[in-house]
Amino acid sequence: MSFDVLQDKIKVKKNPTVAGLDARVEYVPPLILKKYTDQQGETLEAAASAVLEFDKGLIDALADVVPAVKPQSAYFEILGWRGMKALEEVITYAKEKGLFVIADVKRGDIGTTAAAYSEAWLGSTQVGGTPCPVFDADCVTLNGYMGSDAIKPFLKDCAERDKCAFVLAKTSNPSSVELQDIVAGDRLVYTVMGDLIQRWGQGTEGKYHYQALGAVVGATHPSVLKELRRRLDRVFFLVPGYGAQGGTAADVRHAFDELGRGAIVNASRSIMCAWQKTDKDGADYQEAARAAAEKMRDEIRQYVTIL
């Protein structure tokens, strides 16, 4: 139940990191993009084919290094329905390779609509008498600004299909302070949100004692990681902001509990775009991504021992 599946995969690979699949068209090695634009012109169709090949190549290169991948919906929506088709294929492909898939969608809406989002991303859509799975990821990211109405429908699908979700608490970006750090009584807004997340998830603990509802807490705020780890002892953390955004291994160690569990650290650009630093025009994008993922794993292992 809950985050057990992910924690088990982390344990096997001894690696508490997730590779973000955030492929803007510009991040795709030129030789891959050119192959498709030569055939189909500079179109969304060509771009979607190129992104799909790139993401599958990354998955091949990373599948025995990382336990999980996190495709970011925006970089597929930007290619329209063709991008969403590629996203369905990326999720299926990653799951076939044994990877845990976190769909980074940050959805949040009123109850009836949240139920539809949950069916789309975790559950399945009922057409007449037939349930049709759609994106069928293992986990999603959510935005809790609208309160429990936006979250509860996902908990239902999590319980029924052994899945889980992360809700934004304190995000890694610079402007997260504008609302999240506002003082609210004796707490800050992000602490209020963190407390809500722990409360909403009550009763969904798995064998590692983590609930099915986790929290997003940025690597760029190590003191917040430390504070929230102590405060929210049953909440699994997704920690973005490592690498390109500035978070280090020393920063993210605070996200883990004393057994080295309860968190997964994301890096996107530093892995995906590693090829841009080797002067080979992307021909080595798989080796470069793999090396970057191994480096990140080894850096974090210096601080975190996973039991």
Next chain:
Amino acid sequence: MSFDVLQDKIKVKKNPTVAGLDARVEYVPPLILKKYTDQQGETLEAAASAVLEFDKGLIDALADVVPAVKPQSAYFEILGWRGMKALEEVITYAKEKGLFVIADVKRGDIGTTAAAYSEAWLGSTQVGGTPCPVFDADCVTLNGYMGSDAIKPFLKDCAERDKCAFVLAKTSNPSSVELQDIVAGDRLVYTVMGDLIQRWGQGTEGKYHYQALGAVVGATHPSVLKELRRRLDRVFFLVPGYGAQGGTAADVRHAFDELGRGAIVNASRSIMCAWQKTDKDGADYQEAARAAAEKMRDEIRQYVTIL
């Protein structure tokens, strides 16, 4: 600039309402769904075709009554890439009919990702040297929990392409109180968000003095509508929660300024599902939707005179 295009359309139709296109499969009249499931089985493909026909039929029926439609992304995502293809077609069709299209996506992410979302929904995607428009709506809804990083990229596309966006302030759903009504100094969280929205939008005023960044404020909180209308005098309001969720014409009048401007009221189920109350099994879904939209318009006109 900014909300001028929408306010002009409201003025012409003397109708400050928007019809939500939130078609769950179950909301599609059975005769339409059956046509496609007979051909394609109980599949996402059949459901997407049925939703597309239903939405186009609603647009035909409503095009000379309402100034705008608001497709809700969740009800297209729930049908996977086929649903997103239908959404692209719905947006194009509505624009061809002269309707203003608000894509209800409630996206919110870090800067680079917000830029991708903005290109997807308002701007265009660059493939090599070619700009490719994607969903190309006139307006989107956004979630500002992550602060200005999540919003600013949209303002750039709004300025360049004469579009606009709404950010969630106080939402219509029951659990909106859980975070949005938390006391934060001498304000509440939704007031903090409202003030941020007005600040982020500064300098983008159009001829009606409204900024390109509006706010979502639910019809289910009339006193909040009154308070925020006074406080945020340059912020256009999108008011959901009319009808099925409980908001009335007497409630929503507080969203408008003294010239009857500055707000648009949404209803979804009460229009879309009006056919369920006429005992004709959906054969009259267009007439029923049109009658419901006219009724809503006339109710609101009793309280609001648009100058």
